[in-house]
Amino acid sequence: MPTLGSFVLGTPDPPALAAFYRELLGWVTVEGADDPTFLRLRSPERERPSLSFQLEPGHVAPTWPPVEGEQRMHAHLDLLVAPDSLGAEVARAEGIGAVREDHQPAEGVVVMRDPHGHLFCLFVPGA
Known part of the structure; x- marks a missing residue:
């Protein structure tokens, strides 16, 4: 049976929105630190589920x-x-x-x- 791996938010600025949720949740960046089109955050205590941010210019x-x-x-x-x-x-x-x-x-x-x-x-x- 599947389990939730990540919830993805579309945004015109993935790094900026990831920075907001990183501060709000106290999570860490685990993917995309060098990619402005896709980033993934996770809790410091567990790998999944995570929160991801994907470039969506027309959001x-x-x-x-x-x-x-x-x-x-x-x-x-x-x-x-x-x-x-x-x-x-x-x-x-x-x-x-x-x-x-x-x-x-x-x-x-x-x-x-x-x-x-x-x-x-x-x-x-x-x-």
């Missing part, structure tokens, strides 16, 4: 919340945080370039955008 960020006729979200990252650190992690993400969305769907979940417009959620267990 269009999705509309949130969804609007008929606009670019739709195909996927997003859910990033688990400790229950008592949600506010601090939101502030830390904003400090490195993330933007908090106005529309928030639930308690204990904060929808954000990375610097290239990909949506991700910071959430606490049980949310």
Whole structure:
């Protein structure tokens, strides 16, 4: 049976977006440090799953919340945080370039955008 190896984000600037997630997650670059078209990050503790960044010059960020006729979200990252650190992690993400969305769907979940417009959620267990 297959297992998840990597989640890949298309972006017009793979090194810049990898730098954002490297800082946000505390992960390390394991592939592509000398290739501006594809980079892969992983946790310092394990090889997989990983997060990769692939050159996509025509990337269009999705509309949130969804609007008929606009670019739709195909996927997003859910990033688990400790229950008592949600506010601090939101502030830390904003400090490195993330933007908090106005529309928030639930308690204990904060929808954000990375610097290239990909949506991700910071959430606490049980949310």
